[in-house]
Amino acid sequence: MARSKRKSSFSLRQLLYLLLATLIVSLSVGGLLLSGYVVQLDQEIRTRFAGSRWALPAQVYAAAVDLYPGRQLEPAELRRELDRLGYRHSPALTGPGTYVAGEKRIEVAIRGFRFWDAEQPDLRLAVRFEDRRIAAIDDLEAGAPRDIVRLDPMLIGSIYPQSQAEDRVLVRLEDVPPLLREGLIAVEDRGFYEHFGISIRGIVRAALANLRAGRVVQGASTITQQLVKNFFLTSERDWARKGKEAIMALLLEAHYTKDEILEAYLNEIHLGQEGNRAVHGFGLGSRFYFNKPVDELRAHEIALLVGVVKGSSQYNPRRNPERSQARRDLVLKVFRDAGLIDQDQYLAAVAQPLGLAGGSGGSVARYPAYVDLVKRQLKGQYQDSDLTNEGLRIFTTLDPNAQEVLERDLASGIASLEKDRKLEDQTLQAAGVITSVDGGEVLAMVGGREFRYAGFNRAIDSRRSIGSLVKPFVFLTALSNPDRFNLHTLLEDEPIEVPLSNRKTWAPKNYDRKNHGPQPLYLALAHSYNIPTVRAGLEVGVENVLDTLRAAGYSGDAMPVPSVFLGAVDASPLEVAQMYGTLAANGYQTELSAIRSVTTKEGEPLNRYPIKVRQALPEAPTYLINWGLTQVIEQGTARRARAAVPAGGALAGKTGTTDDLRDSWFAGFGADRVAVVWMGRDDYKPMGFTGSSGALVLWTQIAKDLQLRGLDMLPPADIQDQLTDRFTGLKADEGCTSVVLLPYVRGHAPTAYAPCALAAERTPLDWLREIFE
Amino acid sequence: MNRAGKAKVIGAIGMILVLAGCASTTGTRESSMPDPRPPIGAVIPAPGTPPQPPGQVPVLPPPAMPMPIEPPEPQAPSFPRSASEISGQAVVSLMQSAAQSRAAGRHDLAASQLERAQRIEPRNYFVWSALAGVYLDQRQFDQAISVASKSNSLARGNVYVELENWKIISAARLAQGDSLGALQAQARIDEIQRQLGGG
Structure with a gap:
């Protein structure tokens, strides 16, 4: 018995030992596994955080506007340029991106910009106007005149991959306004600078705050956790993922400073969506919603963006303006309560409208046909991944003013032609290109009447x-x-x-x-x-x-x-622009290009x-x-365009019409610009317009709005002008009544006088004289 | 076409043109050529110089000249000698920067500064000539020759600029191994220098 009892107690103890041993072993194995897991996560974090953290789409810029004394520009035109760049008209210059407009003087604080050839710092200038020109540019800080300055170029689009369309414009923490940085912390994670990645206090405080407000105004996740969630994890919500998030947050904090984490957060957070393009980070968010860089945001704009963090779809200011405004005002209250703004600032900010940039604003693909051209020109020189990942800066030749003229005049022109002819709405299509004569730069391009939507690019792909x-x-x-x-x-x-x-x-x-x-x-x-x-x-x-x-x-x-x-x-409209550009440049062809330079993101x-x-x-x-x-414009099929000919100058061009009126073309040029317009139907059906009654109507308006400069028509050395009798084509003088002054290749002008010429009577002698001269 | 046919044709044209004249086409507009006043920022050649009537050409160019440009008359030509005489201050300033960049061996920068100047004054032949010089520095000989020729075309007889351009063309052709072409360019250089020396 005793033996068996002993035996049984032994076996119990044995069992206990066994259990203990198993526990110890499994704990150590578990610990080992866990530490292995942690090491693996650690590796993941460090790999992801080292080097470039994001695939950065290439940024595409318009040509920068040059300002210089003598330039033909009126104050209203400069204001339009500044407005387009998101500069703010204000009573005094308060910082880069603001201007003060007087009748003949505009003071402007120009944003610094790193151009490929030089860095231009922030500048405070006074631009004086006289006789519709810039008379002088004074540097207000240096107290000296300036010969030439550039405005910062407009961001017109980015090149991101079709599948994973994450777009962003990186910001550095030091460029972010303090209110954004502190306000974001006040709203999202008040204990950010104290906790180690996760915050028990934060959870308690958020719960209390939510309880007080009666709804969720604060999240319990720290900024670090949110960053981890956005950066590494999928959107599923379970405990295992929560655990992983917590471990990674702790690891992230162990490796990186608070400022590094905050900067990453500012650049990572999702702030909006446009089609398949996801707007990430405050740099792009600021441009997307307000068409300006982040350092120029004001309190109510910062509050709006901080509000969007909570839910970019729910608080989308374009789609849900009221909800978004309520959220903004609540955020402003948090700013005030945290002492970031005072009561007066708070009241001023809540009184502001949302103030969103028109359309989709900012760096959104405003000019899809043009950006399409840029992509094609880059193809073969850069890999797709270079364009979508490396944050390259692409400086194009796009002239936003010419582009807007082309868009407006084509769209409204064909709409009114349809109306005049009582055609079915939206049956006509149009495309157009504007280039510079001597530089061969593509200044503007429209690929169809819905010029805001990327689609069939008739300016390049429609060969008619x-x-x-x-x-x-x-x-x-x-x-x-x-x-x-x-x-x-x-x-x-x-x-x-x-x-x-x-x-x-x-x-x-x-x-x-x-x-x-x-x-x-x-x-x-x-x-x-x-x-x-x-x-x-x-x-x-x-x-x-x-x-x-x-x-x-x-x-x-x-x-x-x-x-x-x-x-x-x-031929496509773009190709026609090249062909007529060669004529316009007197035979010296400049290969058309849409790009001036490409730089790295730095x-x-x-x-x-x-x-x-x-x-x-x-x-x-x-x-x-x-x-x-x-003469086509002076007396031929394009007389309508005489309305666009500047005083004392001439414009040149040609109408084009195809069988059964399927295509209506006009290609023409002045001293500095070539413009080509095509009009027709996508289904190749006749549409009832000739070159004169269709495309020319649109072209004439474009030429007027661009203020095309007249051709100077100075004959080259091997051209001679010769008064010619219209009837006979022979040499004329004051004796003839119907004459035309025609240019001839030197040595090939008619030498015989027309019968009407006074000199004709002395013909034999003259003939002789001319032979010997 | 025989004589009678020609007369008929001429008569028919006469009728058309008379009718056209009645329908008030622009006979006066044609007889007065478009105002040759150049646009702002464009180059203004000295008045009354180009082109010369053929009778006054003192020396005929060699027969195989690629660029049929009339040599100027022998007295001192009154063409602008430097960019500053015809350019706005923005262009002068950019050309100065370009010259500094070029001297420092920064050809790309010089070219981009000149291209910026070209955008402001697209037909300033001094700018194009300087650009041709940069292309020569960069050993892009085809471009140097094309751009120098374009400058010549725009210069409308300005011998000072043409002299520079022919020097560029000659050097570029020589570097390309086109010694005959270089000699022809040198002939133009000698010719212009004789003109200038004679003045």
């Missing part, structure tokens, strides 16, 4: 027949042979039949179905007569015309058939896109054709 836009290149090919052609060369306008290779014949007709008798070349161009163009084309050969087109910038592969002479050539230069010039077309014939294109 260019119709009569081809004619200048047919005649240019002819004029390159000055022994045979000049601007007054007569071209027959009688019915014509052209044999084709397939045994058929082609019988082109004029647009008005009439024949006008022999036409001087420049009038055939001005009135866009088809038959004289075909005659000239046949004489010079279709291959040569295609060569001219290619030299000008055409990249397609049109078949060498006679219908090329009338524009059976497909501002170190990576790549520059210098001007590339090539003499593509001979200068003298190009001058002649440009003169001819001024």
Whole structure:
């Protein structure tokens, strides 16, 4: 018995030992496992926090506006520029991003900016105006005049991946206004600077505060926990995840300072959504909602953003303005109670409206067609991941003013054309491009009437027949042979039949179905007569015309058939801008570009896109054709555009219409800008507008609003002007009544006097004299 | 076309033009060329110099010249000699910065400063000439030649700028191994220098 009793007690003790041993072993194993887990989390945190913490989309900037004495600019225009950049009109300069506007003087505190070539610090300037120009720029701090300054460039978009569209603009803690930093802590985590990552006191205090308010006004998670949650964890809510969050929060605090954690939080937090693009961090949030950098936020704006932290969808100020305002005012109360603002500031702030930037504001893809062009230009030079992850800064050539003119005039123009013709609403489409003549910069681009939405980019991807836009290149090919052609060369306008290779014949007709008798070349161009163009084309050969087109910038592969002479050539508006830009620059082609430079996110230069010039077309014939294109507007199919011609100048351009009125084009230029407009239907159905009645109407408004500068038409050295008798095309003098001053390639002007000329009587002698002169 | 045909054509055109004249086309507008007053910031060539009537050309250029530019008349040409004579202060300031950058070997910076000047005064041939010089420094010879030619085209006979441009073209061609082209450019240089010396 005793033995068995002993035995049984032994076995109990044994069991206890066994249990204890198991417990110890399992605890140690558990501890071992746990510590292994902690080490693993620690590794995860340190990997994630070291180096670059976020994939930073490339930031795309518009061209910076240069201000300099002599620049044609009115005070109202400068104010518009400043407003566009989110500068605030105020009674006194209070800091960067503010301005004081007087009638002939604007004081402005310009935000510093690191351009690729130089850093421009914050500046306080007085800009004085006289006669619609900048008369002087005074540096108010240095007390000295300045020759030239730049405004900070507008952020116009970012390049983020399609799948995971997280967008952000990084801020440094020292750039964040103290009220944002302290206010955020007051609202989200009052014990932030005391706790070790998790806060028992915080939980108690939040519970009390919520109890007092009768609803949830404070969360119990610390800022560190929230950061961990956003940074490392999925959104599921269970105890295991809570535990992991707590461990990671403690680890994060062990490795990093409070300021580092706060800075990461400021950049990580989700503040809004636009389509598939997620707005993260206060840097982008500030631009997204208020179109300005974070350091310029005022109390009520800071309170709004801090309020959004609680729930970016629930408190979305654009969708739920009332709820968002109530939240903002509550946050302002917390600011006041925490002593961050006084009672007066509180009352002033709650009296403010939400003050959101118009539209989607800020760095949102305002100009999708343009940003699309930028992306295409970057393709091949940068990997997609470089563009979406490295925070590159891309400085484009976009001119926001030109872009706004193009958008407004195209959209309202086609809407009113539809109304005038009683067409079904939204059936017409339009696209347009504006470029600089000598620099080859793409200043503006619209890819369709819904220009705010990325979609089919007609300015680049829609290749349509260019119709009569081809004619200048047919005649240019002819004029390159000055022994045979000049601007007054007569071209027959009688019915014509052209044999084709397939045994058929082609019988082109004029647009008005009439024949006008022999036409001087420049009038055939001005009135866009088809038959004289075909005659000239046949004489010079279709291959040569295609060569001219290619030299000008055409990249397609049109078949060498006679219908090329009338524009059976497909091109996009952008390509037409390149071709007409080559004409506008007197044959010196500048390759079109939308980018000036690319830098790293720190501002170190990576790549520059210098001007590339090539003499593509001979200068003298190009001058002649440009003169001819001024006559298209002066007396031809584009007379409507005379309304846009500046006093004492000239504009040049050409209408284009395709069969059955499917495409309506106008391409034209002044001294400094080329503008191309296309109008038509996406389904290729006829829409009832010619180049003159459609695209030209839109173009004329654009030319007026851009204030296109007139061409100076100074003839190059190998061009001579010659008074010419309109009837005979011979040399004229004061004896002739109907004359035209025509440019000729030097040495190829008519030497024989017309019968009307006074000099004609002495003809034999004159002829002799001229031969010897 | 035979003589009778030509006469018929001329007669027909005459009719058209008379009718066109009645319909008040712009005969007067044509006979007075567009006001050649250049836009603000553009280069203003000295009055009355280019182009010369062919009869007054003292020396004909060699026959194979790629750039048919008329040599100036022998007396001292009255063209602007430096950018500051025709440029606004912003452009002058940018050109000075560019010259400093160039001297410091910072070609990219110099080019970007000149491009900025070009955006302000797109047809300032001094700016284009300086840009051609930077391209030469960068050993981008095609660009140097193209840009110098563009400057020549805009200079409308300003021999001082043309001299610089031909020097750039000559050096670039030489560096490219185009010794004949370089010689032709040198001929232009000699020619212009003779003009200037003769003045």
